[in-house]
Amino acid sequence: MKTISKLGLAAALLMSGSTGAAWAAALVQVSLWDKGASTEMAMGLAYAAPGLDVSKATMGMKVLPDAVKAGEVTFNVKNDSKDTVHEMIVMFLADPSKPLPYIDAENRVDEDKAGDKGEVSELDPGKSGSLTVDLKAGKYLLICNVAGHYGAGMWAEFTVDP
Numbered sequence: 001m002k003t004i005s006k007l008g009l010a011a012a013l014l015m016s017g018s019t020g021a022a023w024a025a026a027l028v029q030v031s032l033w034d035k036g037a038s039t040e041m042a043m044g045l046a047y048a049a050p051g052l053d054v055s056k057a058t059m060g061m062k063v064l065p066d067a068v069k070a071g072e073v074t075f076n077v078k079n080d081s082k083d084t085v086h087e088m089i090v091m092f093l094a095d096p097s098k099p100l101p102y103i104d105a106e107n108r109v110d111e112d113k114a115g116d117k118g119e120v121s122e123l124d125p126g127k128s129g130s131l132t133v134d135l136k137a138g139k140y141l142l143i144c145n146v147a148g149h150y151g152a153g154m155w156a157e158f159t160v161d162p
Helices: 002-024
Strands: 026-034 059-064 067-069 071-079 086-092 116-123 128-135 138-143 155-161
Touching (some): 059 155, 071 086, 071 116, 116 128
Parallel strands (some): 067 155
Antiparallel strands (some): 026 059, 086 116, 086 138, 138 155
8 A cells, every 4th residue: 555655646746747847837828809801900009109099909919917927938829810810929128118110111010120039920810829938027019010910909018027
C-alpha cells in the first residue's frame, strides 16, 4: 500500500509540475468583429485621433482580460466575422499619448516603426490562431492592420502590469 501511495504522490507531483509551466503564461481571448462587408467602413477612428468617437466603429476587437502581469502572454484570437479577413498585431506604445506611425498611401500602420511585437496573421472568417510573446510592463495596442481596418476602429488598448 505504501508503494502505491508513493507512486500516486510522485505522479501528482509530476503532473502538477508539468501543468505549472502551462499556468505560467497569461491567457488572453481576442475576438475580431465587424458589422459585415456590406456595411460602409468608418473612417478617422485610429487610436489617439482627435475627436475620437469609437461608438461609430464598424469593426473592432473584444479583449479579455485587457490587462495582465509582465511575462509570457498567450493571445487566443478568433475572427468572428462572417465575410472579412482580419489579423491581430501586438504593438508596444512607447508614448501612449501619440498615434502610431501611419502610411497614408497604404491606409495602414507602419509596423516596422510602430513597435510590432508579434502577430496572428490574416485569419479567414471563422478561423482562429494564437500567439505567445514575452511582454514587459507598459501600454500596448492590439490592431488589425488589413488596409483600412485600423482607421475603422479595429484596435484595443492592452496593459501589461509589472
